[in-house]
Amino acid sequence: EPEVTQTPSHQVTQMGQEVILRCVPISNHLYFYWYRQILGQKVEFLVSFYNNEISEKSEIFDDQFSVERPDGSNFTLKIRSTKLEDSAMYFCASSDLAGIYNEQFFGPGTRLTVL
């Protein structure tokens, strides 16, 4: 069964460093999402991406964040200069049609720890 994969499963970095979280969505999907969950808090929407551009982004997704689909299979989230409060579990998701009418398939997450 096709699935969304994410690497690495756990990333530890120093404050101020750049990190890139990688996701491989399901191959025929067209819509891609990043969510995050800070420990003990709700899962929060970060950004959605379609047709090689951002469709929607939340207030969290400031200039420190960027997303890219560098090739036909990967979907990446970059944090330019990490802060302590960026420590969270980051989930990638994909769907074959926009959101509500079709299931968003989630990856296992990347746990980011900023020291």
Next chain:
Amino acid sequence: AQSVTQPDIHITVSEGASLELRCNYSYGATPYLFWYVQSPGQGLQLLLKYFSGDTLVQGIKGFEAEFKRSQSSFNLRKPSVHWSDAAEYFCAVASNAGNNRKLIWGLGTSLAVNP
């Protein structure tokens, strides 16, 4: 603003007992509602969803949920819990803003199952 509340942070049930996980939402129009499950080390898997029609929806793994507009609730139920159901359960509502239907999440309910 749209929001989801899961009043129970942690629930413990005995194997074979019935289960009900509560979810309340705040939404101005017809909501699109979801339940996801996350097992340790796994991604978020869709259990079931409600868009319209029959207010009792069936999902995978023997779960069902009932949409009650008058109570703004979408509670998840299972008649007989199995040890493998121990996991984190998330209720979510799809935003109707924008072209991509981002999900707005509850805090989650952690389910433990006693043998």
